[in-house]
Amino acid sequence: MAASTDAVFDALRQAVQADPDLQARLFGLSDRQAFIAEVRRLAQGLGYALEEADVQHAMLAGWQTWSERRRLE
Numbered sequence: 001m002a003a004s005t006d007a008v009f010d011a012l013r014q015a016v017q018a019d020p021d022l023q024a025r026l027f028g029l030s031d032r033q034a035f036i037a038e039v040r041r042l043a044q045g046l047g048y049a050l051e052e053a054d055v056q057h058a059m060l061a062g063w064q065t066w067s068e069r070r071r072l073e
Helices: 005-017 020-027 032-045 052-072
Strands: none
Touching: 005 020, 005 032, 005 052, 020 032, 032 052
């Protein structure tokens, strides 16, 4: 059985939080498509598969959460 998308992103979050070099590599990507490709590659390296749409959806959800927090400040 495949892992849920939430479980995949949780695993990715943990991997990124534990690795400053990985954080720098991701934060250094200014091109959206390059970022999406790198996230998908990282997921694959952890044994998961993500579609481009999965990453785009997560990015949008993250932006919406950030935007909502900023609005409430």
